[in-house]
Amino acid sequence: MTTLRLDGPVDLAQHIPADPSGLFFHRGDGLLARGEALVLTATGEDRFTDLSQAFQQVSAAATVDDAAGVRGSGLLALGSFSYYAASERPSRLVIPRAVLGQADGCAFLTLITADGEDPARGLGAADGRDPSALLAELFPTADAEASAADAPAPPVPHIEVASAHTPAEYQALISRAVDEIRAGGAEKLVISERLDARSSDPVSIPALARRLAAMYPMTWVFRVGDVIGASPEMLVETEGSRLFSRVLAGTRPVADGGELTAEDRDAFFHDPKERAEHEYAIRSVTGPLEAVTEWISAPAEPFVLRLPGLEHLASDVSAKLRPGLTSVDVAGLLHPSAAVSGMPRADADRINRTIEEQDRGGYAAPVGWMSGRGDGQWAIALRMAHLDPEDPHYLVLQAGGGIVEASDPLTEHAEALAKTRPMMRALRG
Numbered sequence: 001m002t003t004l005r006l007d008g009p010v011d012l013a014q015h016i017p018a019d020p021s022g023l024f025f026h027r028g029d030g031l032l033a034r035g036e037a038l039v040l041t042a043t044g045e046d047r048f049t050d051l052s053q054a055f056q057q058v059s060a061a062a063t064v065d066d067a068a069g070v071r072g073s074g075l076l077a078l079g080s081f082s083y084y085a086a087s088e089r090p091s092r093l094v095i096p097r098a099v100l101g102q103a104d105g106c107a108f109l110t111l112i113t114a115d116g117e118d119p120a121r122g123l124g125a126a127d128g129r130d131p132s133a134l135l136a137e138l139f140p141t142a143d144a145e146a147s148a149a150d151a152p153a154p155p156v157p158h159i160e161v162a163s164a165h166t167p168a169e170y171q172a173l174i175s176r177a178v179d180e181i182r183a184g185g186a187e188k189l190v191i192s193e194r195l196d197a198r199s200s201d202p203v204s205i206p207a208l209a210r211r212l213a214a215m216y217p218m219t220w221v222f223r224v225g226d227v228i229g230a231s232p233e234m235l236v237e238t239e240g241s242r243l244f245s246r247v248l249a250g251t252r253p254v255a256d257g258g259e260l261t262a263e264d265r266d267a268f269f270h271d272p273k274e275r276a277e278h279e280y281a282i283r284s285v286t287g288p289l290e291a292v293t294e295w296i297s298a299p300a301e302p303f304v305l306r307l308p309g310l311e312h313l314a315s316d317v318s319a320k321l322r323p324g325l326t327s328v329d330v331a332g333l334l335h336p337s338a339a340v341s342g343m344p345r346a347d348a349d350r351i352n353r354t355i356e357e358q359d360r361g362g363y364a365a366p367v368g369w370m371s372g373r374g375d376g377q378w379a380i381a382l383r384m385a386h387l388d389p390e391d392p393h394y395l396v397l398q399a400g401g402g403i404v405e406a407s408d409p410l411t412e413h414a415e416a417l418a419k420t421r422p423m424m425r426a427l428r429g
């Protein structure tokens, strides 16, 4: 495989291919992928370590020519894990054929050919080619005409939405969760709702990802396999020994263009119910990290992260990772955090699964990428939808929230629906 450095920064959002095999970006930096040189899959309890090891074996045998030497350059896999170990949906790492990436404004192009394959038969042969010509060939910019200011706006698609439950049914599920907590089954649960969305026009992945990135710049926009979304929560990011995690739990919905008043934000910040939810989530990240890090720095108090439509209690945790673990290994150690499962984890997930009655697929599970060096970024697949490979008109949105003893079913229902709004807004264009 070869990584070529490109002249100057690129606007990644303008280069998204029609059907990317993966994309992951945040504030202009990130990765766009085309094709599949190799797909690794795993199921079961050991899916994280199995995929981490399988990719490390591929990486050890690869011939790597990396002229960029930045985050995400060189050999790389994008991946989406399944939430439950028992899920029938396999977790996957995709080693793409071509990657357009950018890290701190340094843009690069990576071309990967599978073992025994003639490089000239790949997506593009790097030998002697001008990197900018390769960029134009492999990742052409979005149709200039369509984005011209005077071009007629594309018609707004009609989106038909059907919730899996009526409001009364969903609120009854929340009441059941509260009853389970009162009966001592768990201290915190996380219950989610699914919404079927049918679009009058086929959903355009590049357009959807571009809108998510433009409307929610503080999130990590992703598409890998059947999941697409814009997550505000970073389960783990590693680069060498540097480890970062953004933990979210505790939410107040607001109007899309609005925000909480100073008084309401203060009440939110000090609300014991929200702080308890947040505390569980922090402990579920810092606890497992103790065994694999030299030090951990977690703030004494969260901050309020303001997103369009929602405000969250957030804490940025950093740590020094001991050698020997990849970013996928750490993601496996932390998944599922109490932000998406509850506390204690195993009891919470058993009850969540019974109440939700359905497998979560890739919802609330790690999505991201890992390099041949083991570094990577694994966001939690939230504010998302599952795509249907057979039907480009159809998606299933999923979102939920943490439930503690003091939770109110109506408020929790409103919160879950507010969390589906990013995807709904981006779908509507």
Ligand SMILES: C=C(O[C@H]1C=CC=C(C(=O)O)[C@@H]1O)C(=O)O
Pocket: 190, 192, 233, 248, 249, 250, 251, 277, 312, 338, 339, 340, 364, 382, 383, 398, 399, 400, 401, 402, 403, 419
């Ligand atoms: C479970 C979700 O959100 C989590 C992340 C942030 C805040 C949350 C909350 O306040 O309940 C949830 O823990 C979701 O978006 O589906």
